Amino acid sequence: ILNDGKAQSTLTLRITNILKSASISLNSASSSAPSKFVFSFDVQADGATTDWALGTTSQVHAIKVETTDPGHWRVDPSSGQEQTPEWILMAQPSKPSLAPNEAVTLTISNIISSLPPGLTNLYIGYENIQGYWDGQFALPIEKTPLLYRGANVGIGTAIPHGALEIGPDVINANAWIYFQGNANGTPNPSTEVR
Numbered sequence: 001i002l003n004d005g006k007a008q009s010t011l012t013l014r015i016t017n018i019l020k021s022a023s024i025s026l027n028s029a030s031s032s033a034p035s036k037f038v039f040s041f042d043v044q045a046d047g048a049t050t051d052w053a054l055g056t057t058s059q060v061h062a063i064k065v066e067t068t069d070p071g072h073w074r075v076d077p078s079s080g081q082e083q084t085p086e087w088i089l090m091a092q093p094s095k096p097s098l099a100p101n102e103a104v105t106l107t108i109s110n111i112i113s114s115l116p117p118g119l120t121n122l123y124i125g126y127e128n129i130q131g132y133w134d135g136q137f138a139l140p141i142e143k144t145p146l147l148y149r150g151a152n153v154g155i156g157t158a159i160p161h162g163a164l165e166i167g168p169d170v171i172n173a174n175a176w177i178y179f180q181g182n183a184n185g186t187p188n189p190s191t192e193v194r
């Protein structure tokens with residue numbers, strides 16, 4: 001994700017039953033012990049320095065987690081009251097199992113981070129999945145000022161439109177571009193370079 005503190009990044013998450021010939025039974029959201037997946041991120045609390053967090057508490061609270069199949073799955077959003085926001089994915093009564101090679105796809109959007117580049121984690125806890133102990137996965141997410149989209153590279157932009165695009169808010173002296181050997185010893189960039 002782009003960590004410029006402004007860009008809204010989006011991630012796609014797919015949870016797949018990789019069993020070749022067996023379904024995974026699920027307890028529906030109306031069950032007394034529903035099968036659930038719990039999503040959370042590390043956050044940086046106000047007044048703290050937590051470089052490995054995804055974002056500040058308010059940035060992480062603003063994240064949206066949605067399923068692409070709301071007829072079979074339900075996502076309960078974070079209440080906004082907890083210190084570390086959590087989103088809970090549960091199967092609807094119409095979804096008693098996850099068939100072999102079947103997947104549930106989630107879109108995690110409105111991700112904004114102003115924290116330093118580096119790795120952070122998306123935590124996925126799973127509970128009450130028949131035949132499995134409760135557990136958790138930690139999936140790495142990279143915070144970076146440089147993004148690749150296909151064959152294009154963006155600095156300060158999440159959607160580069162050309163081979164190299166530098167974001168629209170890159171306007172101060174710390175963002176000047178220097179081509180080694182072309183500055184002729186002067187400290188300022190050429191006015192012809194755009």
